[in-house]
Amino acid sequence: MESKLVVYNTLTRKKEAFKPIDREVIGMYVCGPTVYGNAHLGHAKSYVSFDLIYRYLVHVFPKVKYVQNITDVGHLTDDADEGDDKIAKQSRLEKIDPMAVVERYMYNYFRDMDALNVRRADIYPRPSGHIPEQIEIIENLINKGFAYKVNGSVYFDVAKYDETFDYGKLSGRSVEEMMEGAANRVLAGQSEKKNGFDFALWKKADSSHLMQWNSPWGKGFPGWHIECTVMSQKYLGDNFDIHGGGLENQFPHHECEIAQAEAHTGKPFANYWLHNNMVTINGQKMGKSLGNGIFCAELFTGDNFQLERAYSPMTIRFFILQSHYRSTLDFSNEALNAASKGFDRLQKGLDRINDLKVSNKSTVDISSLKESLYHAMNDDFNSPIAISKLFDSLKMIAAIEGGNETISKVDLVEFKALFEVFFFSILGLQVENNEVVSNEITDELMQLILDYRKAAKTEKNWAVADQIRDRLKELNISIKDGKDGADWSFEKKN
RNA sequence: GGUCUCGUGGCCGAGUGGCUAGGCAGUGGUCUGCAAAACCAUCUACAACGGUUCGAAUCCGUUCGAGACCUCCA
Incomplete structure (x- = not known):
């Protein structure tokens, strides 16, 4: 079937004909969960939505390469301060290793998504397994003058980037506006940054920090945008078709991803940005x-x-x-x-x-x-x-x-x-019959009961016939009288 | 304060410059001993006020209301 697929591209804020880079393989990257808690209704909406998109692309195109990260490091509870990341915080709460937190909630996520019949992505890369790659890109950004080092941390220089690129093109913002906006806001703990809107590529870690790695800038951990840039490009190439995620990640996360990627390669990043809405x-x-x-x-x-x-x-x-x-x-x-x-x-x-x-x-x-x-x-x-x-x-x-x-x-x-x-x-729907166990014995037993009920009905003994139906209903078995006799089924509970 | 999105009938939720969205609920029927299921029919709309137009719920403006992002969040 000829594809006339039209998608809404957040980058252009309108629907566009979908033109793949390579008709044989579509590349799609979707921001996955940070696994520090149970999967919730919001995750369900997000990943069912992208599952629908994935399934349709698979239906229309020969091959789709679907990459979704499982974030196991690096998202600070507050970008502005020196606080823990969310996983480390949870690990203290549960008194288990950070990676044990990750394991626990990652499997929880997969279990719930499997129940929702969300198809698995081809690759679920994790940032902790891509530290060298992240360091490599950060070094390149420093060399190109798009990032600067301060006290063992590295920040992305948004103003510098905006001189040759367009920071804010995805979310409809401009650096000038953000300058003005920042003037109205008192931002604490950002003294290290040249500008309030610069963001961390690498953060220095003190000895109490549970997750930290060696880097050219000392012990630390990666910032919370660099993982997606690194892992999407590693598995899908510098320029790929679709990048998806939740609307709330449009800014700053996706904007920063674009900045890092395009500063790094000098090439366009994802062609189509798809964002799902909230619950x-x-x-x-x-x-x-x-x-x-x-x-x-x-x-x-x-x-x-x-x-x-x-x-x-x-x-x-x-x-x-x-x-x-x-x-x-x-x-x-x-x-x-x-x-x-x-x-x-x-x-x-x-x-x-x-x-x-x-x-x-x-x-x-x-x-x-x-x-x-x-x-x-x-x-x-x-x-x-x-x-x-x-x-x-x-x-x-x-x-x-x-x-x-x-x-x-x-x-x-x-x-x-x-x-x-x-x-x-x-649509990825499945039949849910809730049939407890229908086997030969239950079938025979039910036939026996229905035969007796049929006899009662023939005698117009409605009291007995109805009693049988009512008692079976209490056992979650429903009887439906049709023209060709009665049907029975285990009642659907949901 | 800045950027942006949205306001649809009892509920959820599509779409659109003129033609029934759909689901659920309600109502009236068909079927049935009754019931359930199924089927048929049917009532409630397009936030308010202006403007453009032969014609707007659909385009434009204003007002009111809701929400998102600007701080972690799918």
Whole structure:
């Protein structure tokens, strides 16, 4: 299929035709988590969004090389002072090694993302494993005059960079504006820097600092922007296709990445910058200080004061995909319940397609359905529209079931394939049947019970028939009477 | 204070200069012994005020409101 993919590029603030550098291999780098805590709803939105993007690119292009960092070092709790990084802080809290913190939360992250059916990236590089590479680039930046050393730390000289490059092009800022802005703000602890907006490439560490490495400037640790520059370029080349991340990282993190990379190589960095939007909870920002954060694991178990019940991973995923990745997503129990029911109905479409009867000719139009689905995804990965088209196709299924429309064998094959490709491969949804264990014995037992109930019904003994149904319901088994007898299934809990 | 984004019906959430988004909930039906499921039909919109236009919820301006970033955060 010819790609007419259009993506919203933060760099230009408009939708652009996506033109890969190399049609055979697309390079994509997405800022990953700093693993010092459990994965939360924000992570879910972010990485499900980029998973959708990744899956669609994989669907359209021959090969996609997907790199996502797992940050295990270097992010200070406060860039301005001499404080710990977040991982070191957590390691003191938990009284375990910093790298044990990293291991614990990295696996927590993978566990939750796996549950959400987020496909793994090809490479998950970690900054602690790329210290020599980071030092190398910092040295080059010093040699080129874009960085300066102060007391064992190294800072990036933003004003110098801005003379030949354009600092602020991604976030729509200018150095002049930031000068003015800085005048209105009292910034503490930045006496080492030439300017307040300069940022650390390497920070000197004192002996109490848990994570530190040798460098040409003494013992220290890398700054919190350099890792992404180094690791993206190492695995994808100096200039690559897509760089993604959360909107909140647009400035300063991504801006600094660009500055470092382009100062280092003199070449453009990523061609397309994609940013996903944030989660709000009942209209409010989700944040630690507000105390309204929800971890993924809590969503799956319902164990959080803001949750009325547990929501399955696929409900969460479907909920996220029902809004556009660049929109904020408002979380509430009501919205989650709506997503849960909607997803359930969509999921049932898979079976209903299999049961459709074919006719000699079609009165339905599969090719226009196909076109509308691809059109939606080609328009900056518009999953909500794609999902709405799948719901529309449910109406078509109902019409065929009811005999008001017909479908040919060829069209049915095409329709089934189309529905399944979008459901499973592109949207990355999975069937959740919650079937405890359906085996021969349960099947036989249920048949036995249903036979007795059928006998009761034949005698119009409704009391017994209803009692059987009610008692089974207490066991989470639901009975549905149809024209061809009764069906039973384990009830979906989520 | 600076930069930027957004305000859609009961809830969530797309889109757009003129044609039903979709989901959930509600209401009325079909089916059913009843129920559930399913299906059909249907009610609530485009923050406010100006302007441009044959026509704007969609473009422009103002006001009000919300949010993001400027400090760690997906």
